[in-house]
Amino acid sequence: MLWANRDEFRARPAAPLGRWSDDPELVGGRDLQEGGAWMLLSTKRRLAAVTNVRRAPLARGARSRGHLVRAFVDASASAPEWLAARDDEAGDYAPFNLLVWDGGQLMLGSRLDGFAVQSLEPGVYGISNGPALAPWAKSAKLVRALRHWLVQTPEATALPDLEAAWTALFDPALLADEDLPDTGIGLERERWLSASFVDGETYGTRASTVVLAGAQGWHMLERRFDAGRQLTGATHLQGDWR
Numbered sequence: 387m388l389w390a391n392r393d394e395f396r397a398r399p400a401a402p403l404g405r406w407s408d409d410p411e412l413v414g415g416r417d418l419q420e421g422g423a424w425m426l427l428s429t430k431r432r433l434a435a436v437t438n439v440r441r442a443p444l445a446r447g448a449r450s451r452g453h454l455v456r457a458f459v460d461a462s463a464s465a466p467e468w469l470a471a472r473d474d475e476a477g478d479y480a481p482f483n484l485l486v487w488d489g490g491q492l493m494l495g496s497r498l499d500g501f502a503v504q505s506l507e508p509g510v511y512g513i514s515n516g517p518a519l520a521p522w523a524k525s526a527k528l529v530r531a532l533r534h535w536l537v538q539t540p541e542a543t544a545l546p547d548l549e550a551a552w553t554a555l556f557d558p559a560l561l562a563d564e565d566l567p568d569t570g571i572g573l574e575r576e577r578w579l580s581a582s583f584v585d586g587e588t589y590g591t592r593a594s595t596v597v598l599a600g601a602q603g604w605h606m607l608e609r610r611f612d613a614g615r616q617l618t619g620a621t622h623l624q625g626d627w628r
Contacts, residue, residue, distance in 0.1 A: 388597040389532060389551050390435060391582065392424050395589050396613065403595070403608035403621040412459060413606055413623055415593060422452020425595060427606055428459035431489030431627045433599065439481035439498055440515040440579075442570030451482045458486050465493040469503045476501035483513050487599075489627075494518055510536070515579075516567055523565035524580055528554055545605055545624075548596055552609065555594040557582040587613050603627060 392415070394400070399418035406412040414426035425435040434455040454472070461468050465488040476497040484495040492506045496518035504518065510533050512525030531554035539546050561580035569576065584590045591611060598605040603626040610619045 387532070387536070387599075388425075388433075388435070388595070389528060389555060390425060390595045390597075391555050391584075391591045392593040392595070393579075393584050393590060394424075394592050396592065397588070400592070402593075402610055402619060403606060403623060405623070409460075411628070412456070413604075413625070415595075415608065417450065417452045420450035420452055421456075422450050423455045424452060425597075426455045426459045427597065427599075427604060429604075429625055429628045430459075432459045432461075433485075433487040433597065434458040435485045437483045437513060437515055439483060439496070439517065440569045440571070441481060441498075449478045451479050451484075454479065454482070454484050458484075464488050465491045466503070466505070469493055469495045473501050483518055485513060516569070520567070522567055523561050524582065527557075527561075528582060545598070548607065551596050552594065555582060555591075556615070558585060558615065583611075583615065585613065585615050 401416040401418055403415050406416065411429045412426055413429065414423050416423055427433045436451045436455050438451065458468055465486045469486065472495060479497060481498050486493050486495065493503060494506055494513070495501065495503050498517055502518065510529055511519060512529040513519065514522045514525040516522050531550065535550045558581050560577050563573065563577070566576040566580055578584065578586070590613060593611070594609045596607045603624065605622065605624045607622045608620065609617060612618050
């Protein structure tokens with residue numbers, strides 16, 4: 387189970403959730419500017435998602451972080467092997483947190499001052515725009531909502547009720563100043579970006595996504611938004627592993 391919001395500049399072109407025409411085994415949205423993805427599932431039982439790490443002054447990398455997402459789901463190496471091979475090239479990208487799942491192992495690769503890899507044992511985790519698994523109040527709030535949902539939702543083969551997920555991801559409430567991180571961008575912007583759902587004219591939450599991956603198959607659901615928290619579209623895809 388994965389809940390995620392994609393925050394991005396509204397002018398950056400992107401395709402909605404779908405099967406990729408040039409590789410139908412890939413399922414996800416697509417960055418039409420650089421060709422990569424922020425989250426991508428492969429029907430070969432692989433999944434990857436990436437966030438940036440916010441730190442002023444903003445670092446620029448030579449390559450789009452979205453290429454890491456596609457490279458992993460297209461690969462056949464295990465998550466530990468694939469991440470270990472990224473050590474030499476991690477510096478080509480601006481800071482990132484990269485979540486990868488190979489059908490068995492869930493791992494996190496993080497590039498800040500160096501590149502670090504860790505295995506994530508079964509549990510509930512929150513990953514935001516800080517250092518790997520940093521205890522940000524923003525991500526902790528969503529972790530609490532997910533934990534509550536897991537307790538309230540019995541295991542079933544049918545698609546469960548996901549309204550609690552959409553409500554948590556759509557929450558525009560700002561955090562208290564004492565709960566904000568200090569990433570060097572100033573208090574006003576820290577406040578604005580502290581909401582689970584970020585709303586702005588030129589930048590904000592453009593998509594909310596829920597992924598369910600089970601032994602037999604998967605579901606990926608996406609809701610898309612414009613400025614003013616206006617819903618512009620929704621997609622639900624599902625399938626079996628190959």
